[in-house]
Amino acid sequence: MKKNFKWLIVVGSILLAGCTNQIQNVQKEVDLVSSEKEEIVVSLNTIQNKEMEIQGDFDESLLTDAELKNFQDESALVFENVESREEEVQKLKKVLEEVQTDVEDLNAFEEESLPLEQISSLTQTIEEINKIMDAYISTYENQLSEEKVVFQSLGEEEADFDTLYNGVDSLNEMSDQNLESLRPLADLFNQFDEQVNQLSESLTEETEK
Template sequence: MKKKYLVTHLFAVSFFLAACGNNDVAEALESTSSVDSQKEQIVSDLNAITEQEKSLQSAFETTLSQDESLSTLADGTSSVFENVATRSNSLSKLKETTSSMKDEQILLDEKTSAKLPQDEIDRLTTSMAELTGTLEEYVTHYETVLAEQETYFTDLGKEEATYETLTTGMETINEHDSKTKEVLLQLDQQLVEVQDVYNNTTESLNKLDESSN
């Protein structure tokens, strides 16, 4: 009787451990799926900012050609300010997505089950950490870009504005643009890395999930 109970108990423990293993794999798959969604949102937000930035030059030229007194720069109604505000909103979305990816990275770091492909998960979280670190650098940099652009356009609308105000401000904008492009290039490489590691990790997790069913 005791032997029968022991065997039954062992089967129950075995089933419980298997179920836990399945849960670990399923939860890891859910987390990696979130990472993929966040990555796509990051790409979308970055592209939105870049596209909106392309419209700034034409908005500025329109203001200069249609508003000789630059009164729309003085009162803030020029379309350049709307452009700055639109990019600021996109940057806020990017900031939120970056924060969500950092939270997901922490969750993945906490998954240490022997059932999981730990090396691949570690590579994924490492690439995520590198990406979010650069994204935070980009956000901080671009917040400065937007603030200085807004100040520049406002200063141009003031009565005491001179030709030097125009050229000095434009030089500053171009310097920031070079830095922006540099960081975007780094982000592009890191996004490719995250995608590659994500693909490998997901493939391994799916195989584990299939084999456990």
């Protein structure tokens, strides 16, 4: 009889260890997506800050070359601005790929002792964020390409005030539309943070049982 009790204790210990490992793995994934969410925020802020600098870069580009040859050969400061934002977009693409992998890993957890509903709610929020970001990246890459076209056109011999006015007007419209597409992210990021905190608390409670 004692042997049976020892056997049950061993089995119980194994099951408990397995459950603890699952909890730790979930928390690890949650920590990863939290870190990646912060990377997304940093890149988005960097892109917006660089956009705000474009007017100053444009004015300096005009002052350094009255003939605007620097627009034609892409040595004007505005092209550096565009390139820096292209780099941030590439960072966003890489981070979103990592986030999608983490979402798949989170959705793969099936242990009934885990807070599966909370995990599911979190991954749904992340997927909403990813959907918005994927659409934004696509349209923002178009904006960056159009910026290059407009800036290059300013260096052409036939360029005049209308070239500048129409080009800048078109870019401002694209920029406003892209910025508007990001508006839902504020609420989604807040929702994400709340869900992460709640899930982490639930995981801690499970660990302490």
